[in-house]
Amino acid sequence: MKTKFYLPVMVLFAMLSFSCSTEEFPENEANNITLQNAPAAKSIEIEILELINAHRIELGLNPLNNLNIIKSVAYSHTDYMVSVNQVNHDNFFQRKSSLEQHASATKVSENVAYAFSSAQSVVNAWINSEGHRANIEGDFTDFDISAEQNEEGKWYYTNIFIKR
Template identity: 45%
Template sequence: MLKSIIVQISTLFLISLILFSCTKEEEVFKTSSDKIGVLIDTTSVTCTSIETEILDLVNEHRKSLGMQTLKPLTIISAVAESHTKYMIETGEVNHDDFYLREQALVSEAGAKSVAENVAYGYVSASNAVNAWLQSESHRNIIENPNFTHFGISIDTNTEGRNYFTQMFIKK
């Protein structure tokens, strides 16, 4: 059973790395990794409006504190998407297998450190960001001055509820 779950997660991770993410820059990753075992090509993916709004709201918050803004990075959003899909499949907001996402970002994006925020059920970008900012642990991630890049993934389950995965890295 555990092997089946690992295979399913790995398959979802690989598919989502190929198909999903968002970026505001022309950053392209085409790489082959023995750990991931797939060509990652993020050239054809785009952000949804709510994902873009979350990226903007996080940077507006950081800027209001005199902090550096974060740069969106396609590969981060692709990795976040794999977890968003997993949470929808399990029906639970969680940080399961974070170390796999962390390893992928260390390997493929040159991350020195990685963190993530997750959420469920919010209908707007501002509601999700405000909830993260009201939580000390989530706010500490958003306000961490060491992070340089970030990505976001939002998807909706069959009942119409949004699931969010926001990831941050230090390069």
């Protein structure tokens, strides 16, 4: 009986959140993205960043620094996901290239998610997923996030981590 319950829950979780890092894909040509001015931080974004840093500190890891350029890059992707109504890692290497150029990043990873209604729920989902947790607990120095709602009020998230 438990299997019947857990299998659909796991499938739903896999569909609603994804992680990506530079180690997962072969490098290819990447054009830089156009940087947009990100809107001011929302309370849900601040709470997500605080929860991630609290988790890192609890494990004895260094807290990550917020970096506005990361927020701008994350915002451009979140805005894109909202416009195509799909959570994805499209154009990841463009974001990576932009952060290498504008933030001196040597390593870039991202977590994306959709439809989680609170900071705690999206962070819990990421921590309970091996790939997402690896990004959260990884060897990074800076991070930021963009959370945007679509017309139906569903949240889309892009959380980017870099090492400088």
